[in-house]
Structures are given as structure tokens and as C-alpha cells.
Amino acid sequence: xxxxxxxxxxxxxxxxxxxxxxxxxxxxxxxxxxxxxxxxxxxxxxxxxxxxxxxxxxxxxxxxxxxxxxxxxxxxxxxxxxxxxxxxxxxxxxxxxxxxxxxxxxxxxxxxxxxxxxxxxxxxxxxxxxxxxxxxxxxxxxxxxxxxxxxxxxxxxxxxxxxxxxxxxxxxxxxxxxxxxxxxxxxxxxxxxxxxxxxxxxxxxxxxxxxxxxxxxxxxxxxxxxxxxxx
Amino acid sequence: xxxxxxxxxxxxxxxxxxxxxxxxxxxxxxxxxxxxxxxxxxxxxxxxxxxxxxxxxxxxxxxxxxxxxxxxxxxxxxxxxxxxxxxxxxxxxxxxxxxxxxxxxxxxxxxxxxxxxxxxxxxxxxx
Numbered sequence: 021x022x023x024x025x026x027x028x029x030x031x032x033x034x035x036x037x038x039x040x041x042x043x044x045x046x047x048x049x050x051x052x053x054x055x056x057x058x059x060x061x062x063x064x065x066x067x068x069x070x071x072x073x074x075x076x077x078x079x080x081x082x083x084x085x086x087x088x089x090x091x092x093x094x095x096x097x098x099x100x101x102x103x104x105x106x107x108x109x110x111x112x113x114x115x116x117x118x119x120x121x122x123x124x125x126x127x128x129x130x131x132x133x134x135x136x137x138x139x140x141x142x143x144x145x146x147x148x149x150x151x152x153x154x155x156x157x158x159x160x161x162x163x164x165x166x167x168x169x170x171x172x173x174x175x176x177x178x179x180x181x182x183x184x185x186x187x188x189x190x191x192x193x194x195x196x197x198x199x200x201x202x203x204x205x206x207x208x209x210x211x212x213x214x215x216x217x218x219x220x221x222x223x224x225x226x227x228x229x230x231x232x233x234x235x236x237x238x239x240x241x242x243x244x245x246x247x248x249x250x251x
Numbered sequence: 252x253x254x255x256x257x258x259x260x261x262x263x264x265x266x267x268x269x270x271x272x273x274x275x276x277x278x279x280x281x282x283x284x285x286x287x288x289x290x291x292x293x294x295x296x297x298x299x300x301x302x303x304x305x306x307x308x309x310x311x312x313x314x315x316x317x318x319x320x321x322x323x324x325x326x327x328x329x330x331x332x333x334x335x336x337x338x339x340x341x342x343x344x345x346x347x348x349x350x351x352x353x354x355x356x357x358x359x360x361x362x363x364x365x366x367x368x369x370x371x372x373x374x375x376x377x378x
Contacts, residue, residue, distance in 0.1 A: 079317050080341060081343045103320075103321045106317070106321050107321065107344075115347055129293075132295070136324070136328055137321070137324060
């Protein structure tokens with residue numbers, strides 16, 4: 021603990037996510053305890069993880085204490101139950117003062133509850149797949165590359181369509197929406213570069229912009245095509 | 252509580268649970284002034300349609316401790332219900348959340364105290 025050596029990490033839930041995570045973290049030289057409350061699953065995983073897994077309900081405080089939560093550097097709750105994940109992280113953070121927590125969101129509709137209880141960061145497989153879809157399916161137009169809700173900052177990427185209203189404009193002449201800034205252009209054959217005021221935008225460019233959250237729609241319109249064909 | 256003239260709204264994910272409300276009731280639950288909504292306490296729309304926004308008190312008593320702890324906090328922090336109570340079976344969790352300002356009822360604790368009292372009284376009587 022501490023001096024750059026491995027961390028002590030408690031993982032609640034030995035499902036596919038928990039088990040594989042434990043394996044990876046152990047390989048990287050961390051100390052790991054997985055907690056699993058299904059006896060059959062525990063027995064299966066115990067054959068490989070041996071003393072690195074304990075049987076019990078990780079939302080019971082004595083089980084967490086038996087696993088040594090007071091000296092844990094990180095608690096990761098990846099059970100299949102969102103309430104359990106929320107509770108485990110809440111007590112880890114507020115009762116046992118664990119520095120870092122990570123929670124898994126099974127049902128994306130529960131995301132507001134994680135936020136309400138201050139459980140972050142959280143990971144939702146559904147959201148991750150949606151993000152990938154956004155990236156792979158161009159019709160989505162605007163791709164979130166980075167979201168920092170705390171810092172109120174986002175970085176997005178947009179493809180300029182053939183009839184984009186800003187194609188042919190000098191960057192210096194762009195009247196970007198307030199709270200947004202063009203930071204980079206990815207152009208076929210040229211790779212990515214930081215534009216100067218004299219750079220002229222071309223259809224097919226992928227533009228990267230940093231913006232305040234909530235400006236996505238405005239930027240979509242700004243970089244997009246004129247609906248009425250006037251552009 | 253209905254009999255005492257309060258307005259009571261129940262939320263349950265099982266539509267069949269409605270029948271249980273009418274046991275020992277001479278009319279339907281609705282005719283008696285009750286409200287019943289199908290849904291779970293984690294769905295905000297369900298809570299809203301059950302009338303949480305105008306509730307004076309909210310009781311989280313599903314069969315899951317963690318569910319109750321989470322929805323009690325939603326009721327309190329999100330909907331600002333003045334009185335919120337969570338039923339928590341596990342005494343350790345109940346004790347800690349009570350300290351965090353969540354009103355809790357721990358049936359396990361209550362049962363232990365009652366049993367203890369009975370046992371001690373019986374022992375005193377026979378001794």
C-alpha cells in the first residue's frame with residue numbers, strides 16, 4: 021500500500037466482470053479480495069482464486085470488515101444488483117472512508133440514483149455500448165470523446181457533411197457558440213492538427229471541440245447542414 | 252392508517268399484492284380511500300404517480316434491506332418527504348444508517364428485545 025506497490029482492492033460480486041477483474045488486478049501485482057454470496061459461484065471461482073475470494077453478502081458490514089475494508093485502497097461493486105452496488109459503495113466511502121470506489125450500473129435507468137447518493141465513478145455496460153455505437157454509426161453525427169461532468173467540460177467530435185454550413189469557412193471567421201472552442205481537425209491524408217485562424221474547413225473534416233455541457237445541440241446545428249438547403 | 256383517517260398509497264411491483272390490502276376490508280381498497288400503484292420504488296415515475304410529491308410520510312418496507320435504504324434516501328433527498336422510515340432487517344446496517352440520519356425500524360432488533368424480555372421474565376418467574 022502506498023509506495024507505488026500494489027493496492028489492496030475489494031471486489032463485490034464474482035460474476036464475469038468481478039472474476040475477470042480480479043484476475044487482471046492480481047496479475048498486475050495487487051492484493052485482491054472478491055466477495056461472493058452465491059455458494060455455487062463461490063465454490064467455482066474459489067478453485068482458481070483460492071484465498072482471494074470470500075463467501076458472504078458484501079452488503080453486510082461484518083463481511084466487509086472481515087475482508088479488511090478498513091485498509092482497502094479501493095472498493096469495486098460489480099454485483100448484478102444496483103441497490104447492492106450503491107449501498108456497498110456508500111458504506112465503503114462514508115463509513116470506512118475508502119479512497120476510491122467504482123460501481124457498476126446494471127440498469128441505466130438507475131443512474132440518477134447513483135448520482136443522488138454520490139456514488140461515482142460508475143460504469144454502465146449499456147452506456148458504454150451506446151457510446152461505441154455513436155462512434156461506429158456515423159448517423160449519430162456527434163460523438164462524445166470525453167465527459168467531465170464535475171469539471172463541466174466535454175470534448176466532442178463531429179464529421180462535417182458535404183453540405184455542412186461551415187465547409188469553406190476560415191476558422192478565424194467562425195462565430196462559435198459561446199462556451200465552445202474548436203481544438204483540432206482530423207483531415208483525410210493530413211491526420212490531426214490544431215487549426216490556425218487561416219485554416220479553411222472542408223467537408224469530410226472531423227472537428228474536435230471542447231464545450232460546456234448542454235451545448236451539443238447548438239454545435240450540431242452550427243457544424244451541421246442547413247435543413248432548408250440554403251447553405 | 253386508512254381507518255384512522257389518513258390517506259394511504261401503496262406501491263408494489265406485484266399487481267396481485269392489491270388483493271392483500273382488501274383482506275378484512277368490507278369494501279374495495281379504493282372505495283375505502285386507498286391508492287395502489289404497480290411499480291418499484293426505484294422508478295421515479297412510479298413514486299410520482301403514487302403521489303410521493305405530496306406525501307407527509309414515506310415508508311420503505313420492501314423485502315430488501317438495500318432497496319429500502321436506497322429508496323428511503325431517494326424519498327428524502329430527491330422528493331423532500333418530511334418523514335421517511337426504512338425497514339432494515341440487518342441490525343448492523345440499521346444502526347449505521349440510523350446514525351446517518353435515516354430513520355430506521357429494525358424488526359430483528361425489536362424481536363430480539365422482546366424475546367430477551369420474555370426469556371428473562373420466565374427465568375425470573377421459575378427461579
